Amino acid sequence: MDASMVLKAVLALASLGLVASGVLAVASKRFHVEVDPRVEQIASVLPGSNCGACGNPSCFVTAEGIASGSLPVTACVAGGQEVADAIAGLLGVDRCEVDTVVVVRACGGGIAAARAYDYHGVPSCAAAARLAGGPLVCQWGCFGFGDCVKACPFGALSLDERGLPVVDLARCTGCGACVQTCPRSSSGLLSLVPERAPVSVRCSAHSKPKERKAACSACCIACKKCERACPSDAIHVVEMLAVVDYEKCTGCNACVEACPQQCIDIYGRNVARTTGADGAGWRAVAAGSAVQEAEVAEA
Ligand code: SF4
Ligand code: SF4
Secondary structure (H helix, E strand, C coil): CCHHHHHHHHHHHHHHHHHHHHHHHHHHHHCCCCCCHHHHHHHHHCCCCCCCCCCCCCHHHHHHHHHHCCCCCCCCCCCHHHHHHHHHHHHCCCCCCCCCEEEEECCCCHHHECECCCCCCCCCHHHHHHCCCCCECCCCCCCCCCHHHHHCCCCCEEECCCCCEEEECCCCCCCCHHHHHCCCHHHCCEEEEECCCCEEECCCCCCCHHHHHHHECCCCCCCCHHHHHCCCCCEEEECCEEEECCCCCCCCCHHHHHCCCCCEEECHHHCCCCCCEECCCHHHHHHHCHHHHHHHHHC
């Protein structure tokens, strides 16, 4: 190839580049969309985890919605009060109160729960649930493969030695990603409760108590001892399962003490949020930390 051919090729490429950059310059002017500078500011105070709890595909889309006024300053579920306050400050609007929630697990079975068959498939709760409803005899129990743990964008869940997911209340933002992922959530295994809710019943089974007990030693047996012990009328056995009314519950501990199955845990209000883990079991929590023990004793 002689030098003139090389020169021609270079010139052709250069002119192509010039034409393309000209077209791009015109297009960028013509199709320029004015971006509200507040979108960037709002996006910078959002968690940036794109968890989807607010129903939007990304934090940036949420920021756009808040800036345009189509979403409230409280739109970010995971951000809670802190983020809502920061956004209200940026936009110069009044502060809005956020009802923070955290996730709780209504199952205490784990490795103690009876198996209908040995499962050797993919270690996933969703996969196990598809095989004849899963290996557990209890149709409501936790499979313990930790799909919820993997789904949590904030690292707030871990599996304990019983094969049950426990929630680090200091990290849980209430985004609900775990609830959406768990194949048992529709029957109440994982649910969101007010952050300060004091107690949780570790069972979501609705079978006959006798059948339930044969399937799991840690279940609620609908004996109503908690109901009778509660001085605030805050816990009732409904359809053979103890259910807490968080509007009335004071966290006095009476139901926890009364339950012969030890299937009610106290956490949240009476256990410091920074150290509390939802799911260790009340006695384990109380024994594990002097601070927590003192707080539980004060209840
Ligand atoms: S709570 Fe649900 S997703 Fe999590 S380990 Fe148990 S069955 Fe699996
Ligand atoms: S005391 Fe325990 S086992 Fe009895 S009904 Fe209440 S939660 Fe269930």
